[in-house]
Amino acid sequence: MSTRTSHPAVDGLLPSAVPVRFVAEDGTAAEPPPGYPAPEGERLVEAYRRMVLGRRFDRQATALTKQGRLAVYPSSRGQEACQIAGVLALRPDDWLFPTYRDTVALVARGVDPAEALTLLQGGWHCGYDPAAVRVAPQCTPLATQTVHAVGMADALRRKGEDAAVMAFVGDGGTSEGDFHEALNYAAVLRAPVVFFVQNNKYAISVPLAKQTAAPALAYKGIGYGIRSEQVDGNDLVAVLSVLTTAMEHARSGEGPFLVEAHTYRMDAHTNADDASRYRESAEVEQWESADPVARLETYLRDRGLLGTEDVTAAQKAAEEFAARVREAMNADPEADPFELFEHVFAEPTGQLREQRAQLESELTAPED
Structure with missing residues (x-):
């Protein structure tokens, strides 16, 4: 009868027994976790400004759906620390x-907000130039972007570029086959990619317990030989520290890294969803107390890194940003019907040319 023992190679892949945390839910400092350096104060203040702006942008985008300017909007309120x-x-x-x-992450990355919202407006599938901003098109099918991310990471490695890739994915996406294929592909190739799982507890209406029996989603990387970690996803200090470490790990040639952030989707899945049908209001209220923006603000105030004037300035900047978004989205788009036939194939097929000619004939036909 053999005795199961720990293996050094496996130990190096295991996530922490509890999610990494620097800041408690009330904003006070927690016991610093071993192995993860605290981000610099200036970096945290900049993160706070971006979180305030991101939340205001998210509220504005939600309002635009009610005004008919957007067809749909999937809110990330409550997930700003991750974004x-x-x-x-x-x-x-x-x-x-x-x-x-x-979308909040896209805006934080520098993508023009009007271009970032084009997909959700019902226009182009991608309203920005991915190569210019190094942001792939937003992916609606679950987890398909993870395989693409590994392909990009392998291409960067082969070209000798000192760069890495981060692939965002939700908890529901980890139940898809593409996610597991991406993990295996990345591990075998030692691709410089970080899989960042935002576990917001629901895949639309399906709770995590009905998706997996794993003790945490972070453990899904171990079977593929991928170093993994879990982190308090509403603690920006912790998320930033862990993700920075993960990206450095990937860039240095150590292979892929999987990070699971425990967070919560405060709003419904989209404006077309009624979240009250599958979760209790008491649960939402409990997560309100772990609000990532308020938590970071308290933490920074306690350290003298943030004052009332700074908070006011961040809120003012966010309001001004929201006004610019409203102005941009209130402009009626100039639609060119012939764009339907562009970028479908590198060379238009005979059928596409025939369809284009038919549309042109209809549009130029004299009125009766």
């Missing part, structure tokens, strides 16, 4: 592969 820390952990030459819920 902003994910972007701040990137260098300019790194790539981001986002999901449909990561």
